[in-house]
Amino acid sequence: MKFVVSSSVLLKQLSAINGVVSTNPIVPILENFLFKLEGNILTVTASDLQTVMITEIEVEAGDKGAIAVPAKLLLDTLRGLPEQPITLNVDEETFGTEIISDNGRYKLSGENPIDFPKTPSVNRGQAVEFSSSALGSAIANTLFATSTDDLRPAMTGVFIQMGAENATFVATDGHRLVRYRRTDIKATADTSMIIQRKALNLLKSCLPSEDMTVKAEFTSSNAFFSFGNIRMICRLIDERFPDYENAIPTNNPNTLTINRAEMLNSLKRISIYSNRTTHQVRLKMTLNDLVISAEDLDYSNEANEKLMCEYNGDDMEIGFNAKFLIEILSNLSCKNITFELSAPNRAGLIIPVEQEDNEDILMLVMPVMLNTYA
């Protein structure tokens, strides 16, 4: 098997799917890309058994064949080569692979393509289409709030609920929660699933910058995505997602409306003075005034700032982990936000005042107990 391809085209396509290849996989064959040549189409597969990514590249060839090539070795070689046509020559008896460039020859030993795990096939799944930008922002708005606790696998992914009206994406780590709804992603039949954070991370990083259509299909065990010349198949998390709707408090009499960027910048400054392990900041609200303060008793550091806001409700003081607030506020892009609060020991809701078309965002964060309420 032999083909000629532009070094930069090959590098670009391999880099797009390389994120799946783990450095220390369960089975060593997964350190390889699987190359399959048919006519002048080269299909490249990368897998970690949970997620499979496939890309197709047009090459000059008239041949047929397959080989598993060490991913790291090949990518490092391509990164070091100036742009030029290169020839890959594979001996399918010995799995020896030779790269021929203007600069010289590089021999690497491949592996038997038969050993590469089979890719799960789409089997009468529920088919959905949506724009890549809608999917991209759904992932960007939820991924940060997922958990890394392997003992609670349901929370290590994003829960997706699709229906005739809209699609809801939910992520939580037990301390904060994001509910992100889009009316431009719909399905004919109600369907729900949990997709692993790693898969979504990979998906996010290889979505194209220009808007295009993403075709998705869901079965009970896998999700399939395809766009451009990339396909991705990921195994779903087979767990029950926590009952998130019940965790969102509905009766929140105290509302604080404030400029998002001003509050974000204030939090970034104040948090420098907060305790380094708890990152605790205090929010004290009185009529049209918000005071954000922090202190670190160990170092006698303290800081406070007064911000203009619109506040309706009883005077109250509530503590939060500044890191959580900063992360939430940086993920939002709206001008103003509203905090909905009830008590210093109950969840606070953060809602953009101006929601974008097709979007409905709700973020929730649990407070940190202040000594005044202990």
Add this chain to the structure above:
Amino acid sequence: MEANRKIIHVDMDAFFASVEQRDFPELRGKPVAVGGSGDRGVVAAASYEARRYGVRSAMASKVARRKCPSLIFVKHRFDVYKQVSSQIRAIFAEYTPLVEPLSLDEAYLDVTENLRGLKSATLMAQEIKERIWQTTRLTASAGVSYNKFLAKLASDHRKPNGLFVIKPHEGLDFVAALPVERFHGVGRVTAEKMHRLGIQTGLDLRQQTEAFLRQHFGKSGGHYYRIARAEDQRPVEPDRIRKSVGSENTFGQDLDTLAEMQGGLAPLMDDVWRWCDRTQVFGRTVTVKIKLNDFQILTRSRSALLPIRERAFFEKVAYELLEENFPLPRPVRLLGVSLSNLEDTHPYEGKQLTLSF
């Protein structure tokens, strides 16, 4: 601070057995073991008369009876031991607030700065021994030295009813002459390994480089390196907080099937959970311990990022850990379950609250 500290280690002599001999005169002068006499029983404590026959605590009762056919088994009375223990601790408290109890019958006291303004730790140790005798009619052994490691070695040196002092300039020589198996933290297996490496005494141990010890004994190598030099910086910690909560049981009959073991684990999880419920302290790490009938011990543990506060979740993890050991090569003699990485979940200053799903 090393050479300036004054640490006393007080250890009651054959504590449980001595309490029984004190309260039941007919047991005095006789080989007594506290513990179950059944086939599966274990000796919790042995009187000095029994020890002469080779009976030791933690020994299977069956083995103990073989070593000493006249051995008298008595059932434990933990309430009494606890009461005696609090009497002893009240005596310690008169000397220093820095008391670190290791168990009911053993404690470290840091008397560098003592409440009596006394200069001599040796005299204090003597006084404490006498007060214990007057209050409880039980004997204790005391060791005095400049760190915890040496104080414990010293209390062991003249047991029973002994008092031994290792002065700062004597520490190195004392350790050098000691066979390695006498070191605290060197068990039978480690001692054998050391013997194979030609290390018999503290002096042999001191002649090894730290790198060599670490290479052969991992992290513990560093500890061995320091104790061979009689160095031990650990402070006496009066408020040592509980690090784990666990329960285990040796079964009357070996368990074979998973169902039997799940049944055996259930009451142990009850014990652990009752404590968590009462104290509202929950752990992040679940550990399951399995002892096979050849005394081989298997442990498996798993940690969550947040404290486990739902009983169902705790049980699910424990059962999973149990199942992961299957199939087992031999029947099971003992099962244990524990929670560690404990966290107080009382809402207090700085406590991050969690969503309750």
